[in-house]
Amino acid sequence: xxxxxxxxxxxxxxxxxxxxxxxxxxxxxxxxxxxxxxxxxxxxxxxxxxxxxxxxxxxxxxxxxxxxxxxxxxxxxxxxxxxxxxxxxxxxxxxxxxxxxxxxxxxxxxxxxxxxxxxxxxxxxxxxxxxxxxxxxxxxxxxxxxxxxxxxxxxxxxxxxxxxxxxxxxxxxxxxxxxxxxxxxxxxxxxxxxxxxxxxxxxxxxxxxxxxxxxxxxxxxxxxxxxxxxxxxxxxxxxxxxxxxxxxxxxxxxxxxxxxxxxxxxxxxxxxxxxxxxxxxxxxxxxxxxxxxxxxxx
Amino acid sequence: xxxxxxxxxxxxxxxxxxxxxxxxxxxxxxxxxxxxxxxxxxxxxxxxxxxxxxxxxxxxxxxxxxxxxxxxxxxxxxxxxxxxxxxxxxxxxxxxxxxxxxxxxxxxxxxxxxxxxxxxxxxxxxxxxxxxxxxxxxxxxxxxxxxxxxxxxxxxxxxxxxxx
Numbered sequence: 001x002x003x004x005x006x007x008x009x010x011x012x013x014x015x016x017x018x019x020x021x022x023x024x025x026x027x028x029x030x031x032x033x034x035x036x037x038x039x040x041x042x043x044x045x046x047x048x049x050x051x052x053x054x055x056x057x058x059x060x061x062x063x064x065x066x067x068x069x070x071x072x073x074x075x076x077x078x079x080x081x082x083x084x085x086x087x088x089x090x091x092x093x094x095x096x097x098x099x100x101x102x103x104x105x106x107x108x109x110x111x112x113x114x115x116x117x118x119x120x121x122x123x124x125x126x127x128x129x130x131x132x133x134x135x136x137x138x139x140x141x142x143x144x145x146x147x148x149x150x151x152x153x154x155x156x157x158x159x160x161x162x163x164x165x166x167x168x169x170x171x172x173x174x175x176x177x178x179x180x181x182x183x184x185x186x187x188x189x190x191x192x193x194x195x196x197x198x199x200x201x202x203x204x205x206x207x208x209x210x211x212x213x214x215x216x217x218x219x220x221x222x223x224x225x226x227x228x229x230x231x232x233x234x235x236x237x238x239x240x241x242x243x244x245x246x247x248x249x250x251x252x253x254x255x256x257x258x259x260x261x262x263x264x265x266x267x268x269x270x271x272x273x274x275x276x277x278x279x280x281x282x283x284x285x286x287x288x289x290x291x292x293x294x295x296x297x298x
Numbered sequence: 299x300x301x302x303x304x305x306x307x308x309x310x311x312x313x314x315x316x317x318x319x320x321x322x323x324x325x326x327x328x329x330x331x332x333x334x335x336x337x338x339x340x341x342x343x344x345x346x347x348x349x350x351x352x353x354x355x356x357x358x359x360x361x362x363x364x365x366x367x368x369x370x371x372x373x374x375x376x377x378x379x380x381x382x383x384x385x386x387x388x389x390x391x392x393x394x395x396x397x398x399x400x401x402x403x404x405x406x407x408x409x410x411x412x413x414x415x416x417x418x419x420x421x422x423x424x425x426x427x428x429x430x431x432x433x434x435x436x437x438x439x440x441x442x443x444x445x446x447x448x449x450x451x452x453x454x455x456x457x458x459x460x461x462x
């Protein structure tokens with residue numbers, strides 16, 4: 001069976017039966033292209049592809065559908081994932097990430113939980129071996145790995161590219177430490193990565209990136225440190241620390257261009273550690289990753 | 299001679315019936331205690347430990363607290379990839395003693411689907427209700443246990459006298 005279709009079918013397993021049957025009724029072409037399954041209370045469920053959302057026939061989604069999907073993803077134990085849900089997501093076995101919206105319960109200015117779920121975004125993560133082939137030569141040459149920032153708007157495929165870059169560098173013999181906060185890069189289950197992240201990759205799952213990165217630097221002696229989605233100044237400070245230790249860094253950030261990434265407050269003061277920038281763009285014929293030297297501030 | 303043997307058998311049979319009734323009452327107490335203990339283990343594992351339902355059920359099995367019930371739910375969950383905990387719990391309820399089936403079934407829509415604190419409160423309530431039933435069963439066992447045995451022996455003796 002086509003790998004992309006099997007990933008879609010795996011995502012359907014997380015849906016309650018009344019929605020699963022409808023999701024399984026779509027064409028194989030749509031299954032293969034699907035990037036997300038979207039549930040919004042009171043609206044038709046939809047399958048999202050690069051070209052847009054395709055509504056599924058039948059009655060609208062109910063809040064119970066969303067709760068049931070989350071409960072299935074949490075293997076019947078939603079309470080165990082309360083911390084992740086307060087941050088707006090939950091990662092299910094197989095590396096499927098479920099983003100959720102609902103009513104936030106606040107305490108002391110912080111969100112301590114979500115309830116009355118209203119929307120759910122079930123992302124169908126996919127392993128694309130060879131995704132980094134076109135850029136790898138410039139990142140790793142002369143026995144040296146260059147710190148690289150992967151840039152794209154949300155849904156551009158940063159995580160997929162980062163995963164393949166990690167795998168390639170790791171299989172080449174470099175020790176890679178992966179701070180996988182949301183568990184969607186390696187999709188570890190029972191300590192074993194569900195996606196191939198390379199022979200010499202050590203994965204720390206579930207902890208905040210800044211804490212994970214420092215722990216990995218202290219404990220695992222990495223030659224390359226990889227982490228997804230730099231959003232917090234604390235993450236950026238950790239990157240500075242890693243760079244100061246002689247460790248190359250692979251990171252991703254939401255932005256439309258390297259220049260836009262440089263303007264992000266979280267990255268101010270840390271952008272200089274990156275030698276290379278990879279920009280992923282969506283085009284009509286699919287995604288394209290291009291690599292360049294990281295622009296410097298003038 | 300034959301009458302004497304017959305009388306002895308009647309005494310033994312009647313006493314045995316009394317003892318069996320006494321043992322059934324004791325078994326009922328043990329069963330209720332076991333289910334209450336299981337709910338206690340689940341409660342502590344879910345809050346504050348935040349263990350998954352599968353882990354909590356495994357802990358109940360290790361603690362020998364209603365292990366057959368816990369094993370049945372666990373088997374159902376594992377065969378369905380960990381999902382549908384509510385359905386698996388409800389299915390297992392059908393094999394639980396009739397008098398606590400309703401109490402256990404009330405937990406089905408809550409387990410794994412709401413906050414750990416809410417589940418803990420629901421489990422505690424159910425545990426208390428079963429403990430109350432257990433205490434009543436224990437009183438009943440004490441009160442009527444000796445009576446069953448005495449009636450058994452006396453009834454047997456009376457029958458034996460008539461036979462002789």
